[in-house]
Amino acid sequence: MVKRRAPDALGDGDERSTKRHQRNIADRLSRLSHELTLRVLSFLPVPDLITCQSISRHFHRLAGDDQLWKALYYNRFVRPRASRIPGINESGVPAESLWYSSKLSKWLDEDNLLKRERQTHWKRQYKTRHNWTKGTCRVDEVPVSPEPSVPPTLLQMHEGIIVMADHVHGLRAWSSQSGQDMLATAKFPDKTTPPSALTLDSVPSSSSTITLAVGFQDGSFTIYDLHAHQRRFVSRYSHEPSSNGLISAAALSFPYLATMTASQLLSFYKFMPTTNKASTDIPMNPPRLLQSLHSRTIWPPLTLSIRPQPDTVLVSIAYSLPTYLSGWTVGIQEMRLTPDGTLLESRLTSAIDQNYRPLTFNPSNSPPTPQTIPPFGHFNTSEANQIHSKPTSLSYSHPYLLVSHPDNTLTLYLVSSTTDALKISPGNRLWGHTSSVSGAHVGGRGKAVSVSTRGDELRVWELEGGFASASARRRLAAGELSVQLRPEKPSSPVEKEELSTGIDETSMTRGFVGFDDDKVVVLRERHCGNQALVVYDFT
Template sequence: MAKRAREKSDVDGREEKRQRSSSVDRFSGLSDELILRVFSCLPVSQLVVCERLSHKYRSLAGDGQLWKEHYYNRFVRPRASRLPGLKDSRTTDGRLSFASKASRWLDDEHLVGQGVRTDWKKQYKLRHNWTSGSCAVNEIEVAEQPAVPPVLVQMHNGVIYMADRADGLRAWTAKGERKILAQLNFPADCSSQPPTTLAVDTQCADSGIQRVIVGFQDGAFGIFELQLAGGTRFVHLFSHEQSSSGVLSTVALSWPYAVTMTATQRLSLYRFSQPKPGPRHNILDPPRLLHSLKSHTVWPPLSTSLRAATGTITITIAYALPTYLSGWTVGIQEVKVASTGTFLESRLASAVDQHYRPLAFAVPPMLSHLVAPAGGSLATSTTLELRHIHSKPTSLSYTHPYLLVSHPDNTLTLYLVTSTNDTLSISAGNRLWGHTSSVSGAHVGGRGKAVSVSKRGDELRVWELEGGFASSAARKRLASGDISVQIRPESTTARDALPQAGLDLVNRSLSRSSKRARHSQGPTDEPELTLTRGWIGFDEENVVVLKEHSQGRQALVVYDFT
């Protein structure tokens, strides 16, 4: 039986019905206040879609209060819920207020301060990229030839400081065009030896200047000032003569105090007077040596910090500590000195890692008195495991209360430091797993955020360590591996004159250059590698890693999360 032909009236009626249903837009006729109320009920994914519909919706869906609420619910509420007495900071409708007294504890008071206009959508995107490991990568070439010692790098307030013998002291901006801000060759009276350590005064209250201290191989050190106002430039403030104690291994600066430590474990505390204006090259008088201490237990890697309070200076040294017949652990020492130079007290604490073994499991050469293990792959595997467990840490980073140590066996260890008026202690370490190759460096910042990099430089991970792992929920996160995320760079288009590429493009170019090197040098030559010297730094927007090719070329790789 033949099908009945569709009548024209039926088709026209259906088309009219379809047009009539799509032509009525009652939502756009609502007031902006009502549309914002509807948008406040949408998740972030749908809110982003609404921004693409029209210019009006783009403006309304980008409202700061909407994104502030999403920012709070995702990034602040989980942390604020752990605060004691939180019920006192609830609003009348039962919701938590972001601008509560808890914001100072959360280190987010800069977002809700008086006179501060915060782009909440930008902040949400920034924190989202951090938690997902999504970023763009830029590479800044800093040296064509290998520097001995290697180039020193530090980062503070979006400025990257570098020091080496050939180019002196340099400052690069980590934002925008990533260009060089200032450069100053080391004066002849500063030191004729290469620099060995670098530190920035992170507690300077004046936003127009940043002070830097550089230590040298002959024990000398210099004070420099980066003036940001009225034309960015470096000013050489002071040069200290060389010391008979030897090479400086670490320095710290908290104006007007400076701390130096030599490789022979001698700690010196200096106090500078206020700078005097004038045409002199050195505009600072020689400092006063407040105190000097000698240690016999502090071993690198180590971290030194300096904190000045009313009438008291506190020096904190976190270091690797060899233990008798059982490998390595970590220690921390707090030294308190009065502003007049009087020694007040010194406190020590150490930790015993849960993986440390008793005497029978010690590794060679301490195993020479024990019976050799039976042959076989199992014995070899056990020996390698023990060697890694008891090996010396590759890096150490301390930002109170977090002490993070990296190991050559692809793991890190987190310790929590407790410092009160009466006691100083270090908790048992918690092993962090996630890297697939040896970890060369790690850095822990505020709010328990940390970044680590592998020795080959091709794997970076972001860690959320806040609060440690004392609670059962935190231990579950530790066991499931949810405390870290691997950084996944995205290739970017050329935005400035600096050479930049995604990490994959960098590795592919290195692979191509390695192939060319193998063809030109012979089949037995090893390919060119990209290594890291262990230095890594980050701020709210960027992670910066110092990379070095096997043939000596060095570059700063900037991971931009904006």
């Protein structure tokens, strides 16, 4: 007996027959050479280029080509900055020279990406910068200590390495790429007083070794080398304690070291090279004290910086300065020295001109009288606008001087340093925070990060060029200079609990905030304990 075909089999046969009669669509695009396909893809916007990567493995490789994303990166993030250079339109520079060319483009301060061309993943770099502009990031929390440190823990960040110093645990180092994996640790010697200052070498190094200096409350300091690949600290030199008080600030640009004590004594050292250059574990020769200057006008918070130049070395102190009208402003003292330590010039300036002025800015040289003393608010308006509450933090990366205040604002100053004069421009107030700002850090390109006292509000700022142009002033007035960080999703049980129950009112930050091209790091503490590093990852 002949069996009938099942209905399902009939259906399958019909479907196969239908498929057999469908007309094949010619794929002409895949027949093009790789060069022509890349040329076609170069005209696509970013969303369409990402869509093309999901078509096939072939298009995934071509649409992710580094040269495509390098051009996109330049056109979005580099060329707009180049076009905002003051006077670029009046200088006669042809507009075509600002368009992308792998050889002729004006890459400004992006030269570090071009120097490591083969190691730069341009699509990832584009995504990171895009996330910066939107404030989009992932949050990771690295436990540091079950209880707060007294005195506070000191932190510094450089090229993805986070170094921490405190009296209980000594020196500790993390890599921002390795998460919670500790890179190296080192205990301080017995009978060592608590650390009071920490600085890392500001000169970029091609090796995996980072030089750092730790200042202590007894006036001594120690030079360490962090060997990242070997995961260890090496003590290179220890300076004897001093009677001038604790070291409140330090700056290191090897072989130069600058320290400031609580008694406002600035010391500038230079380390002499060792005889055996092949080994980095042997002790350093004692440094030579090049200059020692005493000041009576410097108030904390303050910061030191060293800027070596071909024939001179610039040592700068940016500091808070009380005014005669119960307010505060900022000042800078800059010393120009020869490489062997000879002082060529020492200059002093402030945001308002207070030199040789009487109590209430009386323009005459006669002493003020009750009839000549104007009420507050009737003196020079531009100078009155530069008088604020006492700063909570101060960050100086020439030419940007960024100051945070307890009244939810920041102030940006531009510093001009030439062979003829040292000036601080009038400050521009930055609004955006909804609570007191405890810490801010500015980079050399004008990118800055600020954090509130409670540690629950971080803002990223784009301050390049200041506010000399009308477009920058419009962005300042419209509040478009900053964006609040918006974590995509919590990465730790602690953060998940905070998002479900609300921000912990007892959480706080010590004011430390640091960042590099990929991450922002904040030290968060709670009054009841639980000290942790919060890492905001933009990659």
